Amino acid sequence: MKTHLVWLRADLRIHDNPALYAACQDPDARVLAVYIATPEQWRRHEMAPRQAAFLLDNLAALRHALAGRGIPLHYHQCPDFSDSVAWLADFCRSQGADALFYNYQYEFNERRRDRALEQALDGRVTCQGFDDGVLLPPGSVRTGDSGMYKVFTPFRNACLRKLAEADMQCVPAPARRVNPAPESRDGLAPFDYPRQAPGEEYPAGEDAALSRLRTFCHQQMQDYRKARDIPSLDATSRLSAYLALGVLSPRQCYNRLSRAYPLVLEHADSGAFTWLNELIWRDFYRHLIVSYPALCRHQPFIGWTRHVAWCRDENLLAAWQLGKTGYPIVDAAMRQMNQTGWMHNRLRMITASFLVKDLLIDWREGERYFMSRLIDGDLAANNGGWQWAASTGTDSAPYFRIFNPTTQGRRFDERGEFIRRWLPELAAVPDTYLHEPHLWPGAGEDGLDYPRPIVDHGSARQTTLAAYKAAKDRGLSSGTG
């Protein structure tokens, strides 16, 4: 009897899982699934403990779903990717595997690991990889001269044309095996990793993810275009944590969206189109890391930005991390992330801009800190977002566009509903002063239990403009522009 092994990684689901589906096509084959936890590797990748805990919860749900199909999930924990390759090659041998199926991961270390595995198996086991975790496979959306788009809008337009023609059908979950393999006896031991519960907002499993997707499509999509920028509203899907671990696929999102809004591709001013646009941003960053693997190594896309003379000030960095900058919208956002593992997109842009353009701290410090806290941490999206905010990336905000944190606060949280939720120490401050509480005369002699602004935005802005300009001049004169 043939043995087919499915190696699950960032695709923790049984529905619309191309590798699992392909492994189950031969009705007579014995199908086994395997998951390998690599906590030391995760430490190097700065994975948030909350995300690791969410992963474990989802793994338990997946194991249950697979067992119902007669597919045992084998589980192993080893330090890092190179140990996982050695272990998996042995496991294939011990199980007499004929074929190994997996969905691609597009990050640099993950791709290197997969190549190392293929070498270790040396043709004894057939390896079959599948595109997954994207709407369209990286490399399939090309400019006229076969390059990767460097600007989002033409990339988006090319994606829309392809989506209109592509077969975007999801593959079904496998049926129960006629000859189910015996259950695995591997216990799902907690990872050797710091533990932090994901929180009630994140029930595990694909049923929870699919139900959230359905509810969002039917109840919130209409208002998404207008409401998605207001952090006090629960107006976005909150699906990012599921998408990051592959508990849900972007194809499932697209299918549900186009079933609910069949004309989505034609109505560019609709909520549905705006949401699809965000899914395409997600694809864009994934396609970019494949075309420019140096992005995975935290290199800036724009060469001259390497010359920016960053400020190294541990106190300023800590104030930003803890939400104690004296700028309420920044602080409320950082506390939301520290306490829940999620931050609203508008606030990710504001806080990232503040770190880089007000404190002049290297964007990589922020990128790392976000990864270590986010339940939806995702290398491509996080790197893309940081490089966008720092003006170091492709299609970034130009370096001279600097958010004013006070006006951003006024604009997107006018009445301070969001700020008051996360900064109870500002409860007594009237709306007029909420965005500049240090100016409130009512603070009394003892003042508020809230810091004064750690930098003056106006002068910080000038310093940043000068630092970027000097870096650009240096880059141009040394040919690294």
Ligand SMILES: Cc1cc2nc3c(=O)[nH]c(=O)nc-3n(C[C@H](O)[C@H](O)[C@H](O)COP(=O)(O)OP(=O)(O)OC[C@H]3O[C@@H](n4cnc5c(N)ncnc54)[C@H](O)[C@@H]3O)c2cc1C
């Ligand atoms: C500095 C910075 C860092 C970020 N880090 C991450 C990260 O680590 N992981 C992550 O998933 N997203 C990241 N984002 C993108 C975005 O903020 C989140 O995807 C979004 O806030 C998740 O909430 P949601 O699921 O309710 O999004 P929705 O508004 O419902 O959007 C639907 C989905 O589209 C994708 N998406 C939305 N906006 C973006 C975007 N700008 N770029 C890429 N994909 C997007 C997400 O998968 C999201 O779940 C970052 C953005 C910035 C500016």
